[in-house]
Structures are given as C-alpha cells and as structure tokens.
Amino acid sequence: MSFVSFTFAGFLLLLLALYYLLPKRFQWKLLLIGSLVFYAFAGLKYLLYIAVTILSTWGGCVWMQRLYDAQDEYIKTNKAVLSREERRAYKDSVGKKARLILSACILLNFGILAVIKYSNFFLENVGALLHTSFGRTSFVLPLGISFYMFQSLGYAIDVYRRKYPAQKDLAKSALFTSFFPQLIQGPISRFDQLSKTLFEEHDWDAQNIKDGLWRITWGYFKKLVIADRLAPAVAALTAAPDRYRGVFVLAAILFYALQIYGDFTGGIDIAIGAARLFGVEVTENFNRPFFSKNIADYWRRWHITLGSWFRDYLFYPVSLSKGVKDLSKWCKAHIGEGVGKRLPLYTATIAAWLATGLWHGAAWHFIVWGLANCAVLLISQELTPLYERFHERFAFSNTRCWERFMVFRTFWLMGMIRVLDVYRSGRLTAKMILSIFTTPNWHALLDGSFLKLGLSGADYLVAGIAVLIVWCAALIKGQKPVLTWLYEKPVSLRYLLFWCLVVSIIVFGAYGIGYDASQFIYNQF
Amino acid sequence: MMRMKWLRPLLFAFWLILTLFLLQRLLMPKYIHENEEGVLAGEYYDDAGGNDVLFIGDCEVYSNFSPITLWEDYGITSVIRGTPQQMIWQSYYMLEDTLRFETPRAVVFNVYAMRYDRPQNEAYNRLALDGMRWSKVKADAVRASMKEEESFASYVFPLLRFHSRFSELNADDFRYMFRSEPLSHNGYVMRVDTKPVTVLPQPVPLADYRFSETDWRYLDMIRDSCRAHDITLILIKSPSCYPHWYEEWDSQIADYAEENGLIYINFLDHQEETGIDYTTDTFDAGQHLNLAGAEKASAWFGKILAEQSGVSDRRSDPAMASRWEEKIAFYGKMKASQEKQLEETGTVKSFR
Known part of the structure; x- marks a missing residue:
C-alpha cells in the first residue's frame, strides 16, 4: 500500500x-x-x-x-x-x-x-x-x-x-x-x-491531529509537486547520456537532488505525520540537509537515523574492536605513529561507508557511491589542519558569504556523488561530470531543449515555485520549528496556508493517469 | 469558545470543498471545440423521457441514425445513447440508466461493440462515463469500464483526473464552467461534409473469430433487461465500410438472434434498399455516414421500426409535436451552419 x-x-x-x-x-x-x-x-x-x-x-x-x-x-x-x-x-x-x-x-x-x-x-x-x-x-x-x-x-x-x-x-x-x-x-x-x-x-488530542495533518500535507506537497513533477526530466536526462551532456548533466544533478529530497523527505513527513495522528512520536530523519557546509555535516542532516545506526552499531564497534586496536598498536610500532593513529578511523569509516553503499542496493555503483562519500570524508579529515590555517589567515573565509559558498559547494559536490544512483555506473558518472567542463552547450538553456524532457514551461514554473516555498520553509526551520512558527501566526493565515497547500497538491501534484506517483525512491532500498 | 473551536474547521472544510468544486468545474474538459462528442453522455438528461426507441452503441450509432428523420417520416420518438468506442457493458449500463427515466418500446443495439472484450482506452471511458449522472448504475458502469491504471475516486472527483489541465486552460474553460452548448440531436451528431470511399483496407485474418464470454454475458444482460421491461430488442450492424465486419462475426450474431427470437439487421446486406452511396454519404471515407447517409439509413430503418417493433406515430400528439418542432429547428440551424462553413472554407470546422 x-x-x-x-x-x-x-x-x-x-x-x-x-x-x-x-x-x-x-x-x-x-x-x-x-x-x-x-x-x-x-x-x-x-x-x-x-x-x-x-x-x-x-x-x-x-x-x-x-x-x-x-x-x-x-x-x-x-x-x-x-x-x-x-x-x-x-x-x-x-x-x-x-x-x-x-x-x-x-x-x-x-x-x-x-x-x-x-x-x-x-x-x-x-x-x-x-x-x-x-x-x-x-x-x-x-x-x-x-x-x-x-x-x-x-x-x-x-x-x-x-x-x-x-x-x-x-x-x-x-x-x-x-x-x-x-x-x-x-x-x-x-x-x-x-x-x-x-x-x-x-486521548484524542486535537493538537496531535493538527500537527499530523500539517506534516502529512507538507509531505505530499514535496512528493507530488516537486519530486514527481521533476521525475520525467531526471529519467529523460539520464536515459540518454550521449545526448544529454554538459549543461544537461548540471540539470540532472540539480533535478535529481530536488527529486530525491522531495521524495524522501516527503515520505518521511508523511510517516511522521501519520504516526503523530495516533499520538506516536517518530524520530526526525532530516535537518535541512541542503544547508550543510561540508559532507560530514551533510551526513549528520540527511537520513540521520541510518547514519546514526551505522555510527553506533558499526563504526564505533569496528574502531574500538580489539583486532583494530591491536593492529593500530602494531602499526604505530612498526610503520609509524601517523598510520597507527589513523588506522581505527580509516578502517571504521571504510567499513561503515561500504556497508552504507551496500545497504542502498546490490550494485557496484552503490559501492562506488559509498566509497566516494568515504573518500571525500577522509580527505576532508586529512585537510582539516590546512582548513584551519586557511580560516586563520584569510578573514573573508569566516564571513556569511563564505559560509554560503560552502553550502553551495557541498550541494553540488553531493549532487555529483548522488547522480551515481541514476547513471548507475561509476565510469559513466565520471564521464558525464567531466562533460560539464568539456561540452560547452549553455545555449541549450535558451533554445527550448529543456522543454523536450517531458516537462512543459508550466511544469518548470510549478516546480520552481514549489522549491522556493520549500526553501523558505527551510529558512524558517533554521530559526525555529516550522509548526511553532505557524502556530504563532493568526488563525486565518494558518487556514489560508493550509488551503493553499491542499489546493496546490490537488491541482499541481503530478499524480493520476500519465504520472507514476505510486512509488517512493527509498521504497526500493 | 467551544463553538468557535468547531466552527472554524467546519467553515474551512466548507470553503475547501467549495473551492475544489469550482476548480473541478474549471478544469474538467468542456468538449466545445475539441472532442465534442464528450458532451453526448450528459446531453441525454437535458430532455430525457418520451422516447419510444433507444439506440445504444458507439460512433456507428450516433453518426449513422437521425432521430429527426425518424420523427419527420414516421412520427417515431427516439434517442441515441452512444459515445465514442462505447463498450458493450457501457451500452448495457446506458440502457439501465435510461430505464431510470423512461421505458422505450424498442432498443436498438449496434453489435459492432462485440469485438471488444476489455476496456481499451481511458480517454474513451471518460467520454462515456463522466457525463452520466450519479446512480448505482453509473458506479457499476465505472467499475466495469476501468482500466488497471484508473481509480474509482477519479470518477467521483474528476478533478483528480483532470487537475493537470491547469496549464492548458483557455477561455472556453471559464465560459462553460456551468453550462454547455448543445451538440446532438437526441444523441445524433451531424456532419454534412463528404469524403468518399476510395480504397478500402484489406481485412486482416483473425486467429479467433469467436466473441468472448464477457460480450455474450452483456448481450444476455441487455436481452434480459429488455425482456423484463417488455421492450423489443433489435440487433443491428450499423452501415459502414470499415473496420471490417467479418462473416464469422455475423453468423454468430445471426444465430444468437434466431435462438432468442430477436430481430437482427445487418445494414451491410441492405445497401441497395437503404440507398446509401459511399461516394457521397460518408464524411470519413466509409467509417461513418454523413447527414445524407444517416437520413437514408434512418428513413429505411424507420419503416422496420414502425412495422416490427410496435412503435406508434406520435405526430398527432400536440405536446410531442411542439417539442419536436424545437428539435427540428435546431437541426435545421446546425445543418445550415455546417453547409455555410463547407461553402466558405471547404471544411466543417465546428459542428455547432
């Protein structure tokens, strides 16, 4: 069901x-x-x-x-x-x-x-x-x-x-x-x-029902108005990689990021909202992941419960296991202090990301996806002293502007790793990402090529406005929980917003004949 | 305070339902300048009742028989409940739906629908079903017609089906939110233009010529319903050059008619008597008849109806005559409009 x-x-x-x-x-x-x-x-x-x-x-x-x-x-x-x-x-x-x-x-x-x-x-x-x-x-x-x-x-x-x-x-x-x-x-x-x-x-608690309904409705909005509306474009862009290179790869990265965000966070919102209707509190799984400043930060905000599962039940047990400790000691003594010190962290990180990749699916591209995340995390770890010196030396790197650049950089870096899901091959993904720099086809943004991806101008407009709304909600969430913000507003405004949300889902949602809105991406994992 | 607590959600629910209703009216196709046949199923209710003959079937019925001719030549009151590619089960439910409003003396069913034993196309389902008024009959018709990807809820709330039309709204959608323009003449869709038959496609041999269990079951249900209401059931194969009507199909229907004491008329065997000329009497190279062809077919068939189904001439009934005068006027107006279009542009762009 x-x-x-x-x-x-x-x-x-x-x-x-x-x-x-x-x-x-x-x-x-x-x-x-x-x-x-x-x-x-x-x-x-x-x-x-x-x-x-x-x-x-x-x-x-x-x-x-x-x-x-x-x-x-x-x-x-x-x-x-x-x-x-x-x-x-x-x-x-x-x-x-x-x-x-x-x-x-x-x-x-x-x-x-x-x-x-x-x-x-x-x-x-x-x-x-x-x-x-x-x-x-x-x-x-x-x-x-x-x-x-x-x-x-x-x-x-x-x-x-x-x-x-x-x-x-x-x-x-x-x-x-x-x-x-x-x-x-x-x-x-x-x-x-x-x-x-x-x-x-x-007991019957109107507050639980209200909270649950808001959450469920918000989830359907993200799933049906954003994720499922962008799905045909992602499918078209990734089904014909030879045709869609350069700027189309950037589009695939952006659209898939928005699609999977809408799909997965939307599904989780529906789950949390449905549980709330029964008075059951389910733990949160996301915390504004696209506002992450680096990949480690991203993985503390995206699919939080899976990340914490691997941390508690795999990463720590591996890094603290007797075997790894003994090996670490041996390395310290025979190879070097640095290697021995790093061994538990490296072993546990690689094990955790290999497992995370395999958890997502039985295919090499998932393993490559896990190891790519792992590589970026370990490289970032190694470069930490360099980052610290950089921040000490250059004042601009401590400004809001630089923070926004970090968010932007993390979004696209994660996006490039994430498209392994849809290109389904490490080699092809690398080739496609390379084509961003080698295929100068920016004119495609204006020559109508994007209207041949299964989305009309109206579809792009709807998806764009919906993304803007979700982005505004994420900005609010940065200050306080969105529901708290909502309940501070006059009751008439709350009703108006709820009405807008319901009507948007019914009218602008991609569902019914001609759409495949029945499946959530994460159902398959 | 307690009252306010409940009043607000109730008012909100009312407002939400109202706006969704208005959106539904706005977003549903209006069938004014394209897919005009979409209004046929709903037009019946505008003037239901008082018909002695009911035609049920697909485009071969609503294009090929003119109730106006039947009235003018024989005083027979008739109505057609046909929609594009109307399936046999939809015809059965159209009959049942009609029986809620009137009991005709004769029912004429075009057996060409026997070729299909399962729903073919969601769009055609919509044309047949969306216009039907809600009743248990419609609910059963929807259930019988739905393809796997369809949902019953989208028939109850068509907004769920047509919501994606938000990007293609035009002036018609606003103008015809609460009204429509009449298209048919008691179910008949008029076309005055001509496109003669030139070459007929060769019939493709079939692996199996037998009609399916589903088709026979619905034909039995039509027969039983007619018997229960003391209605004469007449099976016809409507006049058309193609798609091909196979001999094997014809003999099965003829046998069925004989076994059940029904009249079966295959118009393809009576081309000479009807006087239909496929070089002048068809608007799409032999698939459907134009006005001239429909009037010829109706004039010939009216005699059979009058003689064999016991329907009487009702032209002496002043109320009925006055009602049909209006229909004749509309018929004449549309004919003149289409002929004018044909003369000026060489084609019929708008039925109305």
Whole structure:
C-alpha cells in the first residue's frame, strides 16, 4: 500500500477512527493489526519474512534478558561470597552466551537479507570472475526489509548492550518492528525512543491531529509537486547520456537532488505525520540537509537515523574492536605513529561507508557511491589542519558569504556523488561530470531543449515555485520549528496556508493517469 | 469558545470543498471545440423521457441514425445513447440508466461493440462515463469500464483526473464552467461534409473469430433487461465500410438472434434498399455516414421500426409535436451552419 494511494487514505482514516473510538487499552493492539494489514497489501508471502525478523529478535532479546536477569539475581544473592574475579568470570560467561544469541539473531536476519538482496549480485560477480554464469535467483525484495530489519537488529544490539531491557510481550515487539508509517522507508527508530509513545494509551488530542495533518500535507506537497513533477526530466536526462551532456548533466544533478529530497523527505513527513495522528512520536530523519557546509555535516542532516545506526552499531564497534586496536598498536610500532593513529578511523569509516553503499542496493555503483562519500570524508579529515590555517589567515573565509559558498559547494559536490544512483555506473558518472567542463552547450538553456524532457514551461514554473516555498520553509526551520512558527501566526493565515497547500497538491501534484506517483525512491532500498 | 473551536474547521472544510468544486468545474474538459462528442453522455438528461426507441452503441450509432428523420417520416420518438468506442457493458449500463427515466418500446443495439472484450482506452471511458449522472448504475458502469491504471475516486472527483489541465486552460474553460452548448440531436451528431470511399483496407485474418464470454454475458444482460421491461430488442450492424465486419462475426450474431427470437439487421446486406452511396454519404471515407447517409439509413430503418417493433406515430400528439418542432429547428440551424462553413472554407470546422 503506497502512501500515494486512495487505499492508504482510506486505511488511515478507518484506523484513526477505530483508534480513538475503541477503549484505549486496545489502541496499540489495533496499531499492530493495522500494521500487519498494511504490510499484507504488499503481498501475503512477505508477512513470512517480517515474521521471521519479529520472532527471531523477540526470542533472542527475551533470551538475552533472561540471562541478564538471572545473572543480576545470582550476583545479588551471592554478593557476599563471590570475589571480584568470580563475578567478572560469571559475567563474562553470561556475556559470551548473550553474544552467541545476538550473533545467531544477526546471522539469521542478515543471512535472509543477503540471500534475497545480494545473491544475484554475488553470483554475477563470481560468475564474471570465473568466466561462467550461475544463473539468477528469483527472489523479490520484501517491502522495506532493509528498514525494519535494521530497526530490529539495532534493538537487539541495544538489549545485548543492556541499554534497556527487552520487551517481553511478543505483540509489542512485533508492533515496534512493523509500525506501519515507518515500515517502508523509515525512519529507522530506536526502541527506547519509539516505545515511549507507541504503547501508551492516547486521548484524542486535537493538537496531535493538527500537527499530523500539517506534516502529512507538507509531505505530499514535496512528493507530488516537486519530486514527481521533476521525475520525467531526471529519467529523460539520464536515459540518454550521449545526448544529454554538459549543461544537461548540471540539470540532472540539480533535478535529481530536488527529486530525491522531495521524495524522501516527503515520505518521511508523511510517516511522521501519520504516526503523530495516533499520538506516536517518530524520530526526525532530516535537518535541512541542503544547508550543510561540508559532507560530514551533510551526513549528520540527511537520513540521520541510518547514519546514526551505522555510527553506533558499526563504526564505533569496528574502531574500538580489539583486532583494530591491536593492529593500530602494531602499526604505530612498526610503520609509524601517523598510520597507527589513523588506522581505527580509516578502517571504521571504510567499513561503515561500504556497508552504507551496500545497504542502498546490490550494485557496484552503490559501492562506488559509498566509497566516494568515504573518500571525500577522509580527505576532508586529512585537510582539516590546512582548513584551519586557511580560516586563520584569510578573514573573508569566516564571513556569511563564505559560509554560503560552502553550502553551495557541498550541494553540488553531493549532487555529483548522488547522480551515481541514476547513471548507475561509476565510469559513466565520471564521464558525464567531466562533460560539464568539456561540452560547452549553455545555449541549450535558451533554445527550448529543456522543454523536450517531458516537462512543459508550466511544469518548470510549478516546480520552481514549489522549491522556493520549500526553501523558505527551510529558512524558517533554521530559526525555529516550522509548526511553532505557524502556530504563532493568526488563525486565518494558518487556514489560508493550509488551503493553499491542499489546493496546490490537488491541482499541481503530478499524480493520476500519465504520472507514476505510486512509488517512493527509498521504497526500493 | 467551544463553538468557535468547531466552527472554524467546519467553515474551512466548507470553503475547501467549495473551492475544489469550482476548480473541478474549471478544469474538467468542456468538449466545445475539441472532442465534442464528450458532451453526448450528459446531453441525454437535458430532455430525457418520451422516447419510444433507444439506440445504444458507439460512433456507428450516433453518426449513422437521425432521430429527426425518424420523427419527420414516421412520427417515431427516439434517442441515441452512444459515445465514442462505447463498450458493450457501457451500452448495457446506458440502457439501465435510461430505464431510470423512461421505458422505450424498442432498443436498438449496434453489435459492432462485440469485438471488444476489455476496456481499451481511458480517454474513451471518460467520454462515456463522466457525463452520466450519479446512480448505482453509473458506479457499476465505472467499475466495469476501468482500466488497471484508473481509480474509482477519479470518477467521483474528476478533478483528480483532470487537475493537470491547469496549464492548458483557455477561455472556453471559464465560459462553460456551468453550462454547455448543445451538440446532438437526441444523441445524433451531424456532419454534412463528404469524403468518399476510395480504397478500402484489406481485412486482416483473425486467429479467433469467436466473441468472448464477457460480450455474450452483456448481450444476455441487455436481452434480459429488455425482456423484463417488455421492450423489443433489435440487433443491428450499423452501415459502414470499415473496420471490417467479418462473416464469422455475423453468423454468430445471426444465430444468437434466431435462438432468442430477436430481430437482427445487418445494414451491410441492405445497401441497395437503404440507398446509401459511399461516394457521397460518408464524411470519413466509409467509417461513418454523413447527414445524407444517416437520413437514408434512418428513413429505411424507420419503416422496420414502425412495422416490427410496435412503435406508434406520435405526430398527432400536440405536446410531442411542439417539442419536436424545437428539435427540428435546431437541426435545421446546425445543418445550415455546417453547409455555410463547407461553402466558405471547404471544411466543417465546428459542428455547432
């Protein structure tokens, strides 16, 4: 069930009505049923995959919790008779068992993900290496598998780390994994954050409904008026790279940046807004990413929950692992202080970005995309002292004007890396970016060529105005939350703005016959 | 305060619905200077009732039969409920819809629609369905007609379908937001120009000549509905040179008619009696008849209707006669307008 469908609107309304009409003790149970129904719309067989994740993480977490509870009880009752070493030995043995359970849980889930998502990629590449063909598997990727699996495994790791106790109720655990607004494209929530409001009983609260409706409407505006309107131009520009070089590549970079921003942030707005209608607080996933001054800053603002997942569950564990620490020490002693010092950072960064690339898809261009991000981050890291000297020496580099230049530079640099998604080849992307400097075809901006990309002048005007509105909202967000800003305005102005938003979506949205507004880009990851 | 709390959202909802309604009226196609046939489905309701004969079918019906001729020559009151590429299920629902307003004595169905067993084109669905008034019949018609990419909601709220017309609005869209210009003469679309048949395309052999289960099912439903209302059902193959009407198709219909005691008239077998001359009586090289051809076909067919379907001459009814006088005047006016255009420009640019 796509967010952009009448089925979803009907489903949401029905669920909302039942949610507030039924006795409050049934609310979270209703959300679970609703979430499973929502997921079943993608195909009943996919329920099996999510069921495996739900059961394995619930079982694993409850088992680990029992071990920890027993350990705590044992230590408490035998506190007087156990020495420190005995306590440590006991804890180590429990920790080992918990690690085994967690490993089994991770292996099972990542095993499923690996087989479904990566087996064809693996077979193709091994086949190419051996100059043979292994055929292809015919698995269809279950909807949102990368999102719900990461959310569940993050929870399992947190339980292993004893960050919070496991949820013993299977149904509640299932709801955490399958909560429908964030099931298909995130955000990837943490259990301690989401569970605060997910299992609570909620009274009808007009404020929640207002907040939710604003957020959902804003999401549809970004998705339908910007992303889906620009989609045909992005498709046309990237489908014929030989024809569309030079200035067209710049256009592809710009349009795709706006498309994916509208698509992904719009989808997340709808998810957060839909959850808010039920009184559930879902964590934010974006913070004005196109205002980032450098790539590290960008990745703290874009798809925040995925970045923080990799940081907490991959980057830190790798950089702090015993193996990397030992290797770092060895390098310090035998190769040099600099190499040894950098080794943990480099190893963890490369691992995290390789994984981030693979998370997005089983293709080389995603790996190249991840490693390109990694390279820019590490180079920036290396050049930090130089930047500092530059800022000390040149006063203009500390002005607002320079800050804006940094934002501009980061936008285009990220854009160039991002178009790997649509050119789907590292070599082609490099060739196309090079063509910006080697193909002087700026006249195409004025000779009507851009009207042959599936967009009319009116389409460009609509998209342009919509982007301007979103940009204004981002400027406001820099000062205070947009909803706070809105609620400070007179009620008549708020109604007028909401009316404009709804009418804009209905009239200027790219949906219906002739448009493909049903699919969100991040659904496929 | 509590009242204000609810009043504001209610007023807002009212205002939103009102503006969306106005936008819908603005953005829906007006079918005034292009795709004029789009008004046909809706025009029926302007003067529904009092018709003894109902024609249902596609362009081969609304182009080839003139209710005015039937009235003038035989005093038969008739109406055509036809739209471009009207599918058999749409014809069935047009019949059911008509029965909500009147019960004709005879229903004439053009069997050419039997060639299609599934929805073909969303644009044609719109031409057939958007003009229908809302009822359970329309809802069923929409459900039967929708292609996979269509949604029921877009028929309930056509704004959701036509919103993208914002960039192509013209003066007509504002002028005809709440009214239209009449196009048809009880469903007949007049064309006075001529484009003779020169070369006919060779018929392409088909892999399977059998009509589908869906078509037979809807034909049965038309038959049953007519029987239930004591209506004489007449099957016709309307006069046209192409697309080709295969012998194999014809024999299936003839067998069906015989089995069910229905009249079946294939106009292609009666070219001589009707007097239709495809060098002078067609406006598009043999696909459809022009006014001269439609009047010939109607004059010949009126006799059959009068003799075999039990419809009576109603010219002696003063109220009916006065009603039809108006229609005849409009018919004459449009004929004169089209002939004038033809004389001045050599072509008919506007039907009206």
